[in-house]
Amino acid sequence: MKALANMDRIQISNEVMLLLLSLYESKGKSYYYDDLFSRDAHAFEKNTMESNLIALARYLDLKMTDARIKLFAKKPMSPRTKDEHLLFNLKTALYQLHKSPESFELLVNEVGNLIKLLSKNTDPIQFNTYEIKEEGMLRLKKHSKKEDLEQLMHLFERNVKTKKYELTQLITNFYVDFLNLDIVSKHNDLVALIMLYSLLAKYFNVFKYVSFFKHFLVDKDGWQSGIVTANYYWSSGFAQTEMLSRMLLNLLLKSYEEVDDMAHEYRFEKDLNKSDNIENTVMKLEEIFAKEDIRKKHPNVSDATIDRTLKRLKDEDKIRPLGKGRSSKWQRIVTGNKKYGMEQLSLFGD
Template sequence: MNCLKNIERITYTKELVYNLSKLYTYRGKDFHYEDVFKQHMQGIIRRTIAKDTIYAAKILNLEISEARMKYIAHKDAEPRNKDEIVMLNLKEVFKIIQSKGADFDISSNEILKLAEATFKSVIKVGYKIDTVEQAENLLTVQVKKSRRDKMDEELNLYIHAEEDLHVEATQIATDLYVDMLKSEYFNRYNEYISLLTLYCLLFKARFYVFKHISFFEKYYEKLDAFKAATSAATYGWETGFANTSMLNNLIIQLMLEGYAKIEGDVQNQEFDRNLNKIDTVEATIMKMDRIFTKEQIKALCPTLSESTINRALTRLKSENKIRPNGTGRSASWMKLVEDELITKGTSQQLTLFDMQEMQMDGQK
C-alpha cells in the first residue's frame, strides 16, 4: 500500500494537467452522448461487453480460437471446456459492471465477489494466506493470516484520499492498481484482478466512455506501453517513492482516445440523421476504398445492427454496385461502380467508353 500511503507526494506535470482538463471536459458531456445515442445505447453496450469479453480472454491467455471467441462473446454458447466457462463468466461479469458499475462498492468483499464470479466453476480464487509468527504468553507461535486484512487497510487509504484529501479520481485508482500488483493480495490471477478493479474504479468515477469503447481492448492494444509504464511505476515502490505519473497519464490518454472516437460518432450521427439506416451504409461505402470489409463498415457505423448492414450489402449486390471478394474470415467486398454512382436510383458499371464520354462532357 506504499503508493496510497504516500499519495500526498504526488506532483502533476503540465502535460498531465492539460490531459486531465480535456478528460473532465469530455466527461461533462457524457449525458449528452447518451442522449444522442439513446435509441442505440443498448446495442452499443452489448458490443462493448462482447469486446471486453474477447480481449479479457486474450489477456488471460485462454486457449480458445479467434472464431470461437467471437461466437461466445456474441451468442449464447454452451461451453466445451474450462477456458470457455471462464470466458462465459467474463461476459456475465461485464454485464454486471455495465449495469451497476456506478454503484461499485469499494470493499474487499466486493472485489472478491468479482474475482470469484470470473473463475466460478473452474478454480477457487481468494485472498492469500500467510503464515506469521506471533507472541503468545512466553511462546512464539505460528498463525495464519489472510491478506484480506491488508486489503481492507488499503481500501481505507483509498477512501481517505478520495473523501478527505480530495485527490483526483484517476490518480487514486492508478495508485491502488499499483499497490494491488505489488502486494499480491490474491492467491491466483492477482494481475488480472488488479486490472479489473482499476476498470471498476474508473467506471465508478463516472467515466462512461467505457459504455462506448472497450477498456480491455484499449489495454490490449497498448499492452507494451502499459508494461513499460507499470514497470516505471513499481520502481522504488518498496521504499515508498514509486512514481505513478507515467502510468496515470497513459490511462488518461486511453480514455481521451475513447472520447475522441465518441465525438466522431456524434458527428456522423448528426450527418446521417436525415438518412435511413440502409442509406447510411451506402453513404459510408461511398467514402471507403474500392476494396472494403464488413468489419470496416461496423467500425464506421457502430449504431447499426449487423442485419441492417447485411441488407444494405445484399441490395447493393443485387444492383450490381458491389460484389463479394473472397470467402471466409478474409472475405471483403469490391465496388463495381464509381463512388458517385453508389446512390439510390439507376446505375451502371463504367466502361472505358463511358469514362471517355465523361471526360469529353467535362471539356464542353
C-alpha cells in the first residue's frame, strides 16, 4: 500500500492536467454514446469481447495459432490444452464483468472468485502467505496476503470517497500496489491487469464499445517500462507512477477518439438501409472477396444481416459462391455497369 497510502506526494503537471480535461470532456458524452448505439449494443459488445480476447492471448503469448485464438474469441469452443483452458476461463471472466461493469465492487471475494475461475483446469492459483513474528510470540505466524489486499481495497474506496484525488491516479496507484504486494501465487500480473480493467470498465463506459486490451497491447513494452519506473522507490513510499498514469490517460483518450469515430460512421449508416449499404461495399471490393472483408467494413452489423444480403445478391445474380464452409469466398459477377450505378464518368473522353 506504499503508493496508494502516499497520494499526497503526487504533483500533477500542466501536461497531465490538459490530458485530464480532455478525458473528462469525452467522458461526458457517455450517455450520448449509450443512446446512439442502443439499437446495436449487443453487436458492439460482441466485437469488443472478441478484440479483448485476441489481444489478451497475444499479450500472454499463449501457445495457440492465430486461427485457433480467433475461433475461441468468436465461438463456443472446447479447450484442449492448459493455454486454451486459460483463454476459455478469461473469456468467462470478461463475459461476467461485461454483464454489469458499473456494479463491480472491490472485494476480496471477487479476487478469490477470479483466481478460482482462472485456475479451472489449469495450474492452481492461491493467495500468497508469509510469516511474521508477533509481539510476545516465540513462533512465527502465517499471514495471508488476502488481509493485505483487504486493507488495500479499503484504502482505495476511502480515497475515492474523499474526492481529494483524481480517479485515474487512484486506479494507477492501486494497480502498482497490487503488483508489488505479490498477492497471488501465479499470474499476479494478469490478475492485477484484470482488476485494473474492471475498475476502468466501472468508471469509463467507453470500454463497452472499444477494446481496452487492444490498445494496451499496442504499447505493451512501454507499459512494462512504466511499471519498472513505478517500482523504483515503491518500498520507501515514493513510487514514481507518473509515467504509468500518463500512459493510462493516453490509452483512455485514444479509446474515446475511436468511439467518437465510430459514432460519426454509425450516424451515417443509421440513415441508410443496412443491406443496401453492404451491397454498395460488395461492389467496391475486389472481384473475389470473403465475408470477413465485409465484416471489416461493417463491424457493427450482425452476421445475419450480412448473410441475408449475400443471399439476396446471389439470387439477383450479382455474386456467386466459390466453395463452401467458413473459408468460402464469393465472386462478384458484374461490376462497373450502368445498371449498378458504378460506371466511371469521363470528363475528357470521346
